[in-house]
Amino acid sequence: MTDSYNLSAMVAMKNNCSHVIADYAKMKRIARKFYQQRQWELSLQTIFIASGFMYTMNQIQCDRELEDLVCEIVAQNLIPTDWQAPAGNTIIYYDGLGQIGRGLTYIYMNALVHLGYQVKYITYEANQHVHAVAADIVGEANVWYITGTTYLEQIKQLNMLLADSQAHAVFLHLGPDDVVAVGGFSHCPTTLKRYLINLTDHAFWLGTNIADMVINFREFGWKVCMERRGFQPERLLYLPYYPKKTDSVFEGLPFQNLSDKLIFSGGALYKTESQDNGYYRLVESILDTCSHVNFLYLGNGDTRRLRKLQHRYPGRVACAPERRDFFEIMKHCTLYLSTYPYNGGLMTQYALLAGKIPVTWIHPGIESELTLCHEESCWNYATMQECLEEVKRLLENDSYRLEREQNLRRFLIDELQFEQELQHILQTGKSVRVPKDKMIAFDGFQILPLENIQGFKYRRLFFRRHGLYMFRFFPLKYVSGMLEAMFQKLIK
Template identity: 35%
Template sequence: MDKARQVARLERRLKHIIAESIQQENYEKALAGINACAQLLYLWNQKYIDEELERYIEEISKKVVQINLGQDTDRNTDTDRNTVLFYDGFGLDTRGLALIYLKAIAQLGYKIIYLVPQKSKGGQSDIHRILDGCNVEWIYYSENSYLNRIKTITSTFDTFKPSVAFFYSMPDDVAAAVAFFAYAGLMTRFQINLTDHAYWLGTNIFDFCIEFRDYGASISYYYRGIPREKLIKLPYYPYYDKEKNFEGFPFESKNKKIIFSGGALYKTLGDSENTYYKVLDQLLTSNSDVIFLYAGSGDSTELDKMATKFSQRVYHVNERKDLYQVMQRCTFYLNTYPMLGGLMTQYAVAAGKVPLTMVRKGDVAEGILIEQEKREIEYFDSDSLIQDANKLLNDEEYLHDRECKLIGSIISEKEFKEELQSIIRKNNTKYTIRLKKYDVNEFAKEYKQRFDYDSVISGCIAKKCNLVLIYVFPKLFIKKIIKKIIKKIIKKLEEVFIWGKR
């Protein structure tokens, strides 16, 4: 059976489980089904909205959410104009956009109610440091039960009565979607659209959608059906600590030129030509004094092949806390392909390094930088990228000229804060949205090609938060449990072996 039929069959089965569970008032099971189905659609990414799942969210929200905020009173007198709720479903520290939003909101003088997963406790040192001394309430929620998470979110709304709420989360966050839907008309709800290139749940849970570029706004308008008047554009900037110490390279860098790349490794896989690695192969072959460093996790099969072929010239490390300092020390940044990294592109520019980016016409690369077309970072075929990369590696004056063209391509921290204030007060910014209908077929094909059905269904369904589905999908849960046990045994044996050798 081909992938499309497998996905369609599983989608139908999950929706049947959802509908049946709602009818039986087993809402925890229904929510688990929505979560699994949403994650499936996100990973498959052949559409940007699913009306059935949106209706299920609305139906469950009306059944399970009890609001004590005062729906019959005017929201301006019932909510606190100086209180802003920020729901963060990721719970990361410097990765993503939470830190720059929280920093700006705090500097603008608002009281922040910060809702974040329990697992993040103790793991957000930079956010804690930046918000130290600010008016912030930290609310941690458990992820063990969808209904309990909904209750935590809604009770937080009711207790603190924010006039503004930001929704910043993963594409499958059904609990927060159900909670946010219920507060329509009671406060102004903003969705921060980080995942603008892919499917996500909850197109009806916000009053305004904050897009960081025209591409995302266009996808939201043409493919998600979000009205133009609900779209607001606000570019972001990469947070970094200039004072952070450089942690070093896993190689001797003296008299070497360094090509740096990074992000989730799946972004380098998926096109039939294996273009990313062919480009890298040619650059390393043509320049014997070049070392390649990749920072990120995932399937490293192709990268390992390169490391074998170019011994002691290809290195793979985990994500770096000193990313800005690493960028500063490279010759240029090679963007991932066929999926680029938007935030990594901005990190490169912030460090003054050219982010070489191969794209197709009208691809998701557009709009990462301000006036991006003037920055000369895009290439529409691998030959032109390789030719220019070789010149950058061997002509210092040319490299400097190209780096100078990057000046002014990222929004400043001050401007970001001012425009965020405009969003909170007036629901707009100075940035004009230019809508354009993109052809997303080629992009969808790459998702389809990369899609591994067997591994995906386990990741979507057989997880702790969806344990209520174990009786429906027992084999998936059993397989996952067995894999975990085997992994633990292997780890234990490795430890015994290492200690035995000592």
């Protein structure tokens, strides 16, 4: 625990943690019971719910018992398949999330194609919205869809696609609860090298059993995999990512006044939620102190706090879901304000790419490493007051701000470096960069969910798609979760 938490808070957190672990253990028992009854789909669905639950609450970072249970189910049901021997330079990119736009999937597939590999992209039929982008990168014939309606159907279909692919390697881009990937990739021959991209390096995820190698985008993820997921160093790689440039037309700003000062902020709104309401207190302090500045937030989630700011500062505060021209907005802003208590890694990198200072208030126990040369970064602050003073100075002193904006891109890897280092990994099984053995800040990643996700929000975790049967085991939590889900839909 960090010093910022008093004794009573520590006791409350301990009680909350015990409650979380007890509910999670019950979910695991339910999954095992369904397995013993040969109710395979219900067992897999319960594993899906349990892993999503622990991803959100984040009291542990992996669970091999759950992964082993998935493998046991698959072993009972998978029809033996004749695997085609690897041929040529074919690589599979499995995208369980269906996200290409500007994230890791795009830069990995783009790099692999540039390096001369034939990439076969596998995702789900529900993700056909990515078809045009995927086909543009890898070719129409190399976009493959999993079309089954049950977990077992999808696992079997994935296994058949892999067997026919003649690939020698696969890159895994998974959600934390991807039971299909865990099942489908657990019965592959050793000729298929499995590289798992560590997407959410701070949180729980399924997939330790299907990762021959884990690619981490920062030293922090490498360290967490060793200390909290039990990986040996020789199975860990380190490859930073870069923000993909986006081409879009600037669509203007939603402000009526003519202020030339704009603070831009954005990302999923859960990253701004904390018991102390710190992020919104900081924004209020900035708007109170700097009467000439406007504030724009782009992101999805609960916008009630932002709407309160709009009411309090009419004409100066605007919020909206993510816009296509967000990078153009970044280039037009005066500075970027990172979210708090969870800082945004990709948005920080886009700010640096645009030459804007990503002013960041660091929460105790939350690792602040988001870029290269992290130790030399000059935009992180330990207190709200320090952050506020820096924002004021950047807004009021143009020459100071312009000086600070020089050479920000040195904190980013570029596209060519990324491709070269990825090729080195594929050819040698090792990364160019060697992470430093250092202390990491982690306890905040466990404490904050316990603080922020209580009451109806906590019970919402028991109401998941295809999970009506959970009412039998958690009746009050299920009904409360359903009501919370309905409320969230109403306020959007």
